[in-house]
Amino acid sequence: MNNLLDDYALISPLRYRNNKLKLGIAIFGLLAGVSSTSVATPLFVAFCMGITTVFFGKVPLKFYFQLMLAPMGFAIAGTVVILFFFGSGSEVFSFNVFGYRLVANAQGVDMALHVISRTVSGMSCMFFLSLSTPVVELFSVLKSIRVPDVVIELSMLIYRYIFVFLEVAMSIKYAQTVRLGYKDFKTSLSSVAMLASTLFISSWEQGEKLYVSMSSRCYDGKLAMFEARRPIRLPEAIIAGVYVISTIACSYLSIT
Secondary structure (H helix, E strand, O other), X not given: OOOOHHXXXXXXXXXXXXXXXXXXXXXXXXXXXXXXXXXXXXXXXXXXXHXXXXXXXXXXXXXXXHHHHHHHHHHHHHHHHHHHHOOOOOEEEEEEEOOEEEEEEHHHHHXXXXXXXXXXXXXXXXXXXXXXXXXXXXXXXXXXXXXXXXXXXXXXXXXXXXXXXXXXHHHHHHHHHHOOOOOOHHHHHHHHHHHHHHHHHHHHHHHHHHHHHHHHOOOOOOOOOOOXXXXXXXXXXXXXXXXXXXXXXXXXXXXX
Protein backbone atom coordinates (compact mmCIF):
# COMPACT_ATOMS: atom_id res chain seq x y z
CA MET A 1 0.00 0.00 0.00
CA ASN A 2 2.99 2.30 0.39
CA ASN A 3 4.16 1.95 -3.21
CA LEU A 4 1.07 2.89 -5.20
CA LEU A 5 1.66 4.31 -8.64
CA ASP A 6 -0.20 7.49 -7.76
CA ASP A 7 2.20 8.13 -4.88
CA TYR A 8 5.11 8.34 -7.29
CA ALA A 9 3.06 10.36 -9.79
CA LEU A 10 2.23 12.98 -7.16
CA ILE A 11 5.89 13.63 -6.35
CA SER A 12 7.25 13.19 -9.87
CA PRO A 13 8.88 16.25 -11.48
CA LEU A 14 7.11 15.24 -14.70
CA ARG A 15 3.76 15.83 -13.04
CA TYR A 16 4.04 19.56 -13.77
CA ARG A 17 4.45 19.05 -17.51
CA ASN A 18 1.60 19.28 -19.99
CA ASN A 19 -0.67 16.26 -19.49
CA LYS A 20 -1.89 16.13 -23.09
CA LEU A 21 1.70 16.02 -24.29
CA LYS A 22 2.48 13.12 -21.97
CA LEU A 23 -0.64 11.30 -23.09
CA GLY A 24 0.27 11.85 -26.73
CA ILE A 25 3.82 10.58 -26.19
CA ALA A 26 2.55 7.46 -24.43
CA ILE A 27 -0.04 6.69 -27.13
CA PHE A 28 2.47 7.29 -29.94
CA GLY A 29 5.05 5.01 -28.31
CA LEU A 30 2.43 2.34 -27.69
CA LEU A 31 1.22 2.35 -31.29
CA ALA A 32 4.76 2.52 -32.70
CA GLY A 33 5.91 -0.44 -30.62
CA VAL A 34 2.88 -2.63 -31.26
CA SER A 35 2.67 -1.95 -35.00
CA SER A 36 6.39 -2.36 -35.69
CA THR A 37 7.49 -5.35 -37.73
CA SER A 38 10.96 -5.38 -36.18
CA VAL A 39 12.31 -5.81 -32.68
CA ALA A 40 14.44 -2.65 -32.78
CA THR A 41 11.60 -0.10 -32.64
CA PRO A 42 9.82 -1.52 -29.54
CA LEU A 43 13.14 -1.80 -27.71
CA PHE A 44 14.01 1.78 -28.65
CA VAL A 45 10.65 2.99 -27.35
CA ALA A 46 11.07 0.98 -24.14
CA PHE A 47 14.57 2.41 -23.63
CA CYS A 48 13.40 6.02 -24.12
CA MET A 49 10.38 5.59 -21.86
CA GLY A 50 12.46 3.86 -19.19
CA ILE A 51 15.13 6.57 -19.22
CA THR A 52 12.48 9.30 -19.01
CA THR A 53 10.59 7.60 -16.17
CA VAL A 54 13.62 6.74 -14.04
CA PHE A 55 15.94 9.71 -14.56
CA PHE A 56 13.53 12.54 -15.32
CA GLY A 57 10.61 11.22 -13.28
CA LYS A 58 12.85 10.26 -10.33
CA VAL A 59 11.29 6.81 -9.99
CA PRO A 60 13.59 4.37 -8.14
CA LEU A 61 15.21 1.97 -10.57
CA LYS A 62 14.52 -1.04 -8.34
CA PHE A 63 10.81 -0.21 -8.10
CA TYR A 64 10.61 0.27 -11.87
CA PHE A 65 12.14 -3.15 -12.52
CA GLN A 66 9.74 -4.70 -10.01
CA LEU A 67 6.81 -3.20 -11.94
CA MET A 68 8.13 -4.68 -15.18
CA LEU A 69 8.49 -8.16 -13.71
CA ALA A 70 4.74 -8.87 -13.53
CA PRO A 71 3.92 -8.30 -17.24
CA MET A 72 7.21 -9.90 -18.22
CA GLY A 73 6.22 -13.06 -16.37
CA PHE A 74 3.05 -13.41 -18.46
CA ALA A 75 4.94 -12.53 -21.63
CA ILE A 76 7.64 -15.13 -21.00
CA ALA A 77 5.04 -17.81 -20.25
CA GLY A 78 3.35 -17.14 -23.58
CA THR A 79 6.67 -16.83 -25.36
CA VAL A 80 7.72 -20.33 -24.34
CA VAL A 81 4.66 -21.77 -26.06
CA ILE A 82 5.25 -19.66 -29.18
CA LEU A 83 8.93 -20.53 -29.23
CA PHE A 84 8.53 -24.30 -29.34
CA PHE A 85 5.09 -24.88 -30.87
CA PHE A 86 4.72 -22.20 -33.56
CA GLY A 87 6.63 -21.18 -36.64
CA SER A 88 8.73 -23.00 -39.16
CA GLY A 89 12.11 -22.73 -40.82
CA SER A 90 15.55 -23.91 -39.87
CA GLU A 91 16.23 -25.28 -36.41
CA VAL A 92 17.89 -22.80 -34.03
CA PHE A 93 18.26 -24.99 -30.94
CA SER A 94 16.58 -27.97 -29.30
CA PHE A 95 16.70 -30.11 -26.15
CA ASN A 96 14.94 -33.12 -24.65
CA VAL A 97 12.39 -32.94 -21.82
CA PHE A 98 11.25 -36.27 -20.37
CA GLY A 99 12.09 -37.98 -23.63
CA TYR A 100 10.26 -35.42 -25.77
CA ARG A 101 12.33 -33.28 -28.11
CA LEU A 102 11.51 -29.56 -28.11
CA VAL A 103 12.69 -27.67 -31.19
CA ALA A 104 12.84 -23.90 -31.65
CA ASN A 105 12.64 -22.85 -35.29
CA ALA A 106 13.79 -19.55 -36.79
CA GLN A 107 10.27 -18.21 -37.28
CA GLY A 108 9.27 -19.21 -33.76
CA VAL A 109 12.29 -17.41 -32.29
CA ASP A 110 11.41 -14.31 -34.31
CA MET A 111 7.80 -14.38 -33.12
CA ALA A 112 8.90 -14.87 -29.50
CA LEU A 113 11.28 -11.90 -29.68
CA HIS A 114 8.49 -9.75 -31.12
CA VAL A 115 6.16 -10.68 -28.26
CA ILE A 116 8.76 -9.87 -25.61
CA SER A 117 9.82 -6.58 -27.20
CA ARG A 118 6.24 -5.39 -27.74
CA THR A 119 5.30 -6.27 -24.17
CA VAL A 120 8.25 -4.31 -22.77
CA SER A 121 7.49 -1.39 -25.08
CA GLY A 122 3.78 -1.21 -24.24
CA MET A 123 4.25 -1.53 -20.49
CA SER A 124 7.03 1.06 -20.42
CA CYS A 125 4.71 3.56 -22.14
CA MET A 126 1.90 2.83 -19.68
CA PHE A 127 4.22 3.10 -16.68
CA PHE A 128 5.62 6.37 -18.03
CA LEU A 129 2.11 7.83 -18.06
CA SER A 130 0.93 6.35 -14.75
CA LEU A 131 4.12 7.28 -12.86
CA SER A 132 4.11 10.88 -14.09
CA THR A 133 0.40 11.77 -14.16
CA PRO A 134 -2.02 11.35 -11.23
CA VAL A 135 -5.19 9.56 -12.21
CA VAL A 136 -7.39 12.54 -11.28
CA GLU A 137 -5.51 14.75 -13.73
CA LEU A 138 -5.70 12.04 -16.37
CA PHE A 139 -9.49 12.03 -16.03
CA SER A 140 -9.46 15.79 -16.61
CA VAL A 141 -7.48 15.29 -19.81
CA LEU A 142 -9.92 12.66 -21.02
CA LYS A 143 -12.79 15.04 -20.34
CA SER A 144 -11.08 17.83 -22.29
CA ILE A 145 -10.71 15.57 -25.36
CA ARG A 146 -14.45 14.81 -25.35
CA VAL A 147 -14.49 11.32 -23.88
CA PRO A 148 -18.11 10.61 -22.83
CA ASP A 149 -18.89 11.79 -19.29
CA VAL A 150 -20.45 8.49 -18.29
CA VAL A 151 -17.21 6.64 -19.07
CA ILE A 152 -15.10 9.09 -17.08
CA GLU A 153 -17.40 9.17 -14.07
CA LEU A 154 -17.73 5.40 -13.90
CA SER A 155 -13.95 5.11 -14.13
CA MET A 156 -13.52 7.66 -11.33
CA LEU A 157 -15.93 5.84 -9.03
CA ILE A 158 -14.39 2.45 -9.79
CA TYR A 159 -10.90 3.78 -9.19
CA ARG A 160 -11.95 5.42 -5.91
CA TYR A 161 -13.61 2.35 -4.46
CA ILE A 162 -10.88 -0.08 -5.47
CA PHE A 163 -8.77 1.30 -2.64
CA VAL A 164 -11.70 1.51 -0.21
CA PHE A 165 -12.47 -2.18 -0.66
CA LEU A 166 -8.77 -3.06 -0.69
CA GLU A 167 -8.35 -1.45 2.71
CA VAL A 168 -11.44 -3.26 4.04
CA ALA A 169 -10.19 -6.57 2.64
CA MET A 170 -6.76 -6.12 4.22
CA SER A 171 -8.32 -5.28 7.60
CA ILE A 172 -10.58 -8.34 7.48
CA LYS A 173 -7.74 -10.61 6.39
CA TYR A 174 -5.50 -9.33 9.15
CA ALA A 175 -8.24 -10.00 11.71
CA GLN A 176 -8.72 -13.51 10.31
CA THR A 177 -4.97 -14.18 10.34
CA VAL A 178 -4.50 -13.30 14.02
CA ARG A 179 -7.40 -15.64 14.80
CA LEU A 180 -5.70 -18.51 12.91
CA GLY A 181 -8.10 -18.25 10.01
CA TYR A 182 -5.45 -19.50 7.58
CA LYS A 183 -3.84 -22.25 9.63
CA ASP A 184 -4.73 -24.99 7.11
CA PHE A 185 -6.30 -25.42 3.70
CA LYS A 186 -9.85 -26.09 4.90
CA THR A 187 -9.85 -23.13 7.26
CA SER A 188 -8.35 -20.93 4.56
CA LEU A 189 -11.19 -21.76 2.16
CA SER A 190 -13.75 -20.87 4.80
CA SER A 191 -11.96 -17.60 5.60
CA VAL A 192 -11.70 -16.62 1.93
CA ALA A 193 -15.42 -17.34 1.41
CA MET A 194 -16.29 -15.23 4.44
CA LEU A 195 -14.02 -12.44 3.19
CA ALA A 196 -15.66 -12.47 -0.26
CA SER A 197 -19.19 -12.43 1.15
CA THR A 198 -18.35 -9.58 3.54
CA LEU A 199 -16.84 -7.53 0.71
CA PHE A 200 -19.94 -8.13 -1.44
CA ILE A 201 -22.26 -6.90 1.30
CA SER A 202 -19.96 -3.97 2.02
CA SER A 203 -19.86 -2.95 -1.65
CA TRP A 204 -23.66 -3.10 -1.83
CA GLU A 205 -24.00 -0.87 1.25
CA GLN A 206 -21.35 1.56 0.01
CA GLY A 207 -23.14 1.85 -3.32
CA GLU A 208 -26.43 2.75 -1.64
CA LYS A 209 -24.71 5.29 0.62
CA LEU A 210 -22.96 6.83 -2.37
CA TYR A 211 -26.23 7.14 -4.29
CA VAL A 212 -27.99 8.82 -1.33
CA SER A 213 -25.11 11.20 -0.65
CA MET A 214 -24.77 12.24 -4.31
CA SER A 215 -28.55 12.70 -4.69
CA SER A 216 -28.67 14.87 -1.58
CA ARG A 217 -26.01 17.11 -3.16
CA CYS A 218 -28.09 17.64 -6.31
CA TYR A 219 -26.04 15.36 -8.53
CA ASP A 220 -27.23 15.93 -12.11
CA GLY A 221 -25.13 13.33 -13.89
CA LYS A 222 -21.92 15.35 -14.24
CA LEU A 223 -18.96 15.66 -11.90
CA ALA A 224 -17.02 18.91 -11.99
CA MET A 225 -13.29 18.43 -12.56
CA PHE A 226 -10.45 20.91 -12.36
CA GLU A 227 -7.82 20.92 -15.09
CA ALA A 228 -4.53 22.69 -14.43
CA ARG A 229 -3.33 24.77 -17.36
CA ARG A 230 0.26 23.89 -18.17
CA PRO A 231 1.41 25.18 -21.57
CA ILE A 232 3.87 23.16 -23.61
CA ARG A 233 7.30 24.75 -23.27
CA LEU A 234 9.79 24.92 -26.10
CA PRO A 235 12.32 22.42 -24.60
CA GLU A 236 9.51 19.92 -24.03
CA ALA A 237 8.29 20.31 -27.61
CA ILE A 238 11.83 19.87 -28.96
CA ILE A 239 12.48 16.72 -26.90
CA ALA A 240 9.10 15.24 -27.88
CA GLY A 241 9.78 16.05 -31.54
CA VAL A 242 13.23 14.44 -31.43
CA TYR A 243 11.72 11.35 -29.81
CA VAL A 244 8.99 11.03 -32.45
CA ILE A 245 11.39 11.57 -35.36
CA SER A 246 13.93 9.13 -33.90
CA THR A 247 11.27 6.47 -33.43
CA ILE A 248 10.01 6.87 -36.99
CA ALA A 249 13.59 6.76 -38.32
CA CYS A 250 14.35 3.63 -36.27
CA SER A 251 11.22 1.97 -37.63
CA TYR A 252 12.11 2.92 -41.21
CA LEU A 253 15.75 1.79 -40.94
CA SER A 254 14.78 -1.52 -39.37
CA ILE A 255 12.44 -2.24 -42.28
CA THR A 256 14.96 -1.37 -44.95
